[in-house]
Structures are given as structure tokens and as C-alpha cells.
Amino acid sequence: MGETGTDKALREGSSVKRAAIIAAARDLFVHQGVDRVSMDAVAAQAGVSKRTVYDYFGDKRRLFLAILADASDSLNASARDALDKHLPETAEIATVPQLEEALTAVAVELGTTIVGSADYAAAFALVAQQRLQTPATEDDVVTAPVENALAERFARWAAAGLLDAVDPQLATAHFGALTLLLAYNAQPNPASADPARVRQIMIDGVHAFMRAYGAR
Amino acid sequence: MGETGTDKALREGSSVKRAAIIAAARDLFVHQGVDRVSMDAVAAQAGVSKRTVYDYFGDKRRLFLAILADASDSLNASARDALDKHLPETAEIATVPQLEEALTAVAVELGTTIVGSADYAAAFALVAQQRLQTPATEDDVVTAPVENALAERFARWAAAGLLDAVDPQLATAHFGALTLLLAYNAQPNPASADPARVRQIMIDGVHAFMRAYGAR
DNA sequence: TACCAGCTGCACTGCACGGTGTAGTGTCGC
DNA sequence: GCGACACTACACCGTGCAGTGCAGCTGGTA
Incomplete structure (x- = not known):
């Protein structure tokens, strides 16, 4: 495939x-x-x-699919960049506040690059448009790699006693909901986001996440 | 208006x-x-x-707007019903576990009726479709009444010492993100949701919310 | 009975769009 | 000079669709 x-x-x-x-x-x-x-x-x-x-x-359909593939690629690339930049394997995160700081940095970067950028927001908008239409739309924007990478890190922090997350996948979903999902949904229309607003949503979202999942 | x-x-x-x-x-x-x-x-x-x-x-446009208005009305009506049913003004909620139980009941009911029902999911899907198109789309599905009603209750519980929410509006947004937004987004395509899955997302979402916002 | 409104079925117009075919232009390598 | 190629400009076909006009059927009412 x-x-x-x-x-x-x-x-x-x-x-x-x-x-x-x-x-x-x-x-x-x-x-x-x-x-x-x-x-x-x-x-x-x-x-x-x-x-x-x-x-x-x-034809038009293949042009559309090319757009999706293109956006999917660059989206995953920049997401991986953000992860490697703010949450490298070699990161020395030993306390909950350090973790919140690092996660906030990641979220803000993801927010500004993904939600704030027309290129990537476009992909979601297009998928949202076509999602309902002709059921043969298995050509989606793949978010799985990023989510898995995050879930893996969450699992490691949970094992290290920093996070109180029984189910890292669920924690990842909640993290995404409180940050990207909320930010994306709060925009009147994508591709014209208010950076400051996005940033604030990210900060608040990570804070709430840490209150829910941070080790006590 | x-x-x-x-x-x-x-x-x-x-x-x-x-x-x-x-x-x-x-x-x-x-x-x-x-x-x-x-x-x-x-x-x-x-x-x-x-x-x-x-x-x-x-014409076609006015038919479309009629659909939106219709869905918006019945959505708000059933949301208000769910609130009045599980969180009545006369509710005797004195402890955090009681609050979580009530909120879970509300979320599950909202989830099954809204996300699980084609009627309401349709509204969101249609808005999502049209949202980007001709910028003169001020005819939206109004979610504000429900959100305000929830925010008002959150504020009361915060005052009563049950919730640790400085900003009730933000808490409401996070509540919605962890429950409805996540559930809606987790469906491969709306209007064909798996009720058990939606229910589980709701339970987990409320639980995470209470861990973040419940008074300690 | 005559009238009238609600509704159907159908023909019809105008138009926009997806996709194709092709003639013609510029450019590169030989 | 010549062929191969990338590209443009343009005409063209078929189709599907929004919206209209109209003839005719039906049931209720005076």
C-alpha cells in the first residue's frame, strides 16, 4: 500500500x-x-x-488525493519535528512541572504550526468535507504516527511515576482533545486562526491535562 | 435576529x-x-x-438553512432536557463523587442523543461542510445556550467548593472537549456511531475532567 | 354545481462544469 | 534543420442540475 x-x-x-x-x-x-x-x-x-x-x-479526484497526501506528509513531518525538538529521547524530565513545561512547548508549537497554518488546517477541513460523502474514502490524513509517538512517551512517564495514566492511549486522546481538537474547533473558520488565542488554548489545555493526569 | x-x-x-x-x-x-x-x-x-x-x-439554500434551524432547535431542546433531568436546579449534590455521577449521566445522555443520533450529528456535519465555503455563513448551529447553562452550573459548584474552576467558561470548554468533541471526532463517520464506544468515551472524559477540576 | 387551493408530473431553459482533442508556440539536444 | 517534449489557448461535447411554467387531478367548501 x-x-x-x-x-x-x-x-x-x-x-x-x-x-x-x-x-x-x-x-x-x-x-x-x-x-x-x-x-x-x-x-x-x-x-x-x-x-x-x-x-x-x-482528474479531479486524483488531484484531491494528491492534496491530502501532500498535507499528510508535511503534517507528520512537522509534528515529528516538534516532538523531537521539545521532547527528545534524551530529555531530562524528572519532575511534573518540567513535564508540564515541555508539554506546553510541544502543544504551542503544534498549535501554531498545525492549527495556525492554512496548509495543515486545510487537510482537516477537506477530510471533514469529504468524510461523509461517498463512503469509499479510506484515504485519510494519517494522524496515527504522531499519536502513537506521544502515547509511547506518556507510557514511559507513567512508568517513571510522573503521570498517573493507566491507559496511555486514552491519555493521548484526552491530551489531543484538550489542546488541538479544542483549538481547531474554537476557530470560526480554520486557516485564519488567532495565534494568541490558539496559544492560550494550548496553555490552558495542557494545564488541565496535567491536573488530571499529573502524579500527585 | x-x-x-x-x-x-x-x-x-x-x-x-x-x-x-x-x-x-x-x-x-x-x-x-x-x-x-x-x-x-x-x-x-x-x-x-x-x-x-x-x-x-x-430554493436550495433556504432549504439548507431550514435544516440547520430545525436541527439547532431540537438539539438545544434535548440538551436542555438532559440538563434538567440529571442536573435539576433542585439537585442535592454535595460531594465530588455525586457530582461526577451526575455529570456522567448528563454526558452519556448527551452523547447518545447527540452524537448517536443522525439528526443532530447531521447538523454538525453540514456546518462543517459549509463552514469554509462562502464566508457569509453566519447561520450556525447555536450551541451557546447549552454551554452557558453548563457554565453557570459549574460556577455554582465552584462557589460551593466542589469544583476547582477559576474560569467556569474554560471548564465548560474542557468538559465539552473531553466528552462530546472527542466522541464526535472519534467516529469514523457521524450518524453511524457505536453507542457503547460513545458511552465509554463519555465516562472516561468525565472522569478525566473530574480529576482535573474536582476539588481535592 | 362551481370554485379554489394543494399538489403532482413533466417538459423545458439556461448554465456551469468535467473532461478531451488539437493546433500552435517555445525550447532543448542532435 | 529536425524531432521530441512541455505547455498553452481554445473550441468542443455531454451531462447534470437549479429553477420555472403549466396542465391536470383531487378534495373540501359554499
Whole structure:
């Protein structure tokens, strides 16, 4: 399941044009909905002929899937960056306050990069749009890797006596709900978030999480 | 802002037909997306002629808004019911465990009726679909009344020393995130939720909430 | 009986969009 | 000069859909 077969006769083309088309389509799709955006509009926004769009991506559905894959990739990449940056394997976290500080740093960074950035918020919006439609939408944005990485760390801290979490998976879900989920949902419309507001939600969310799960 | 003006020349008609059209349109819209559902399909599903749909609602947009208003009303009604049932003004809640029990009852009921019921889940799905589209979407599903009612109760319990909540609004937001938001988001697709799963999420969510906000 | 409103069924218009085919232009390597 | 290629501009087809107009059926009412 690694490669989604580029079935036939798709042109490789330059990566800059490809990126331009994806960016244009993403922005238009997010703000107007996939169905209301014509391929002509995508081509115009990308500064490319409509024919080129079809030569590159085949049809509208495959263009959409390409957007999802692209967003999913960069989302996971930046999430992993944030984790490695603020919660490295070598982190010396020995007290609950240290843990809260580190988690807050992670949450704020994730919040500003994910919720605050149109690129990633777009992915969620698009999935939310298509989720209900044609049931054959198994092509989702994969959040699992990040969640698993977090759950693994939670389990380690629980073992170390820093967290009072019987079920690390559940703790991870609650962490996400109190931070990213809440922040994303609190925005009137994604891709235009108020950074300060997001930041405050993150801080409050981590604080509540630590009150619930921090060892006493 | 009370009445959205039924501009002109709309027929009142029988409430059963009206309800049938709304139900049919809601289901189709939720499962296929507003743009992909034709008015012919709505009429057929409702067992009504297309002409009648137009005579009743004017156009597709107003039909959509009627669905939102309808869902918003019944959602708030059943939410208020759940609150009055499990957290009446006359409730004798004096201990933290009693509070957790009552909150769990409320959350489970809200979860099964809202997340578990297609009617209300549909509203959120539709709003999610339209939220990004044409920015002039001020016609939202109003959750504010319920949230305020909850926040008010939280404030009272905080004053009574049962909750350790400096900011009742924030506590309400966290309560919602840990329960409804998480449950709604954990469903692969709304309107087909697993009741047992929803129930468990609610129980766990309230438990975590009480660990974070319950007085020690 | 005549009238009238609610409703159906259907034909019809106008339009927008997905997708294709193709002629023509610029560019690179030989 | 020549072929191969990437790309554009544009015309074009088929289709699906929002919305309208209308003829006709039905049941209730005076």
C-alpha cells in the first residue's frame, strides 16, 4: 500500500508547477468546497493551463488525493519535528512541572504550526468535507504516527511515576482533545486562526491535562 | 435576529410534508454532501414533487438553512432536557463523587442523543461542510445556550467548593472537549456511531475532567 | 354545481462544469 | 534543420442540475 498507482499516462512535470497546482487547488477547495471549485479556476489560480492540470493529475479526484497526501506528509513531518525538538529521547524530565513545561512547548508549537497554518488546517477541513460523502474514502490524513509517538512517551512517564495514566492511549486522546481538537474547533473558520488565542488554548489545555493526569 | 424572514410567496403547507422534506434533505445532504444532492433526489426521497419542495422552501439554500434551524432547535431542546433531568436546579449534590455521577449521566445522555443520533450529528456535519465555503455563513448551529447553562452550573459548584474552576467558561470548554468533541471526532463517520464506544468515551472524559477540576 | 387551493408530473431553459482533442508556440539536444 | 517534449489557448461535447411554467387531478367548501 505504499504507492498509490499513478495509473497511466500522467506526466511527471516540474515539481514547482506541481506544487503550485496543489497549493492553488488546496486553497480554493478549502475556502469554497471541492464541488464548487472548477478545474478552470484551479488552473487559473495556479497560473497554468487546464490541460496541464489534467496531464499532471488525471482528474479531479486524483488531484484531491494528491492534496491530502501532500498535507499528510508535511503534517507528520512537522509534528515529528516538534516532538523531537521539545521532547527528545534524551530529555531530562524528572519532575511534573518540567513535564508540564515541555508539554506546553510541544502543544504551542503544534498549535501554531498545525492549527495556525492554512496548509495543515486545510487537510482537516477537506477530510471533514469529504468524510461523509461517498463512503469509499479510506484515504485519510494519517494522524496515527504522531499519536502513537506521544502515547509511547506518556507510557514511559507513567512508568517513571510522573503521570498517573493507566491507559496511555486514552491519555493521548484526552491530551489531543484538550489542546488541538479544542483549538481547531474554537476557530470560526480554520486557516485564519488567532495565534494568541490558539496559544492560550494550548496553555490552558495542557494545564488541565496535567491536573488530571499529573502524579500527585 | 429572531426570525429569518421567509421572504415571499412561500407556501405554508402541512407540517408533516415539511418535516418529511427536511428529513429527506438532511439525510441526503449529510451522506453525499449538499452539492452532490439534486433537488429531484430530495423530492423523491421525501415522497413529494419537486415543485412542492420549491413551493415550500424557495430554493436550495433556504432549504439548507431550514435544516440547520430545525436541527439547532431540537438539539438545544434535548440538551436542555438532559440538563434538567440529571442536573435539576433542585439537585442535592454535595460531594465530588455525586457530582461526577451526575455529570456522567448528563454526558452519556448527551452523547447518545447527540452524537448517536443522525439528526443532530447531521447538523454538525453540514456546518462543517459549509463552514469554509462562502464566508457569509453566519447561520450556525447555536450551541451557546447549552454551554452557558453548563457554565453557570459549574460556577455554582465552584462557589460551593466542589469544583476547582477559576474560569467556569474554560471548564465548560474542557468538559465539552473531553466528552462530546472527542466522541464526535472519534467516529469514523457521524450518524453511524457505536453507542457503547460513545458511552465509554463519555465516562472516561468525565472522569478525566473530574480529576482535573474536582476539588481535592 | 362551481370554485379554489394543494399538489403532482413533466417538459423545458439556461448554465456551469468535467473532461478531451488539437493546433500552435517555445525550447532543448542532435 | 529536425524531432521530441512541455505547455498553452481554445473550441468542443455531454451531462447534470437549479429553477420555472403549466396542465391536470383531487378534495373540501359554499
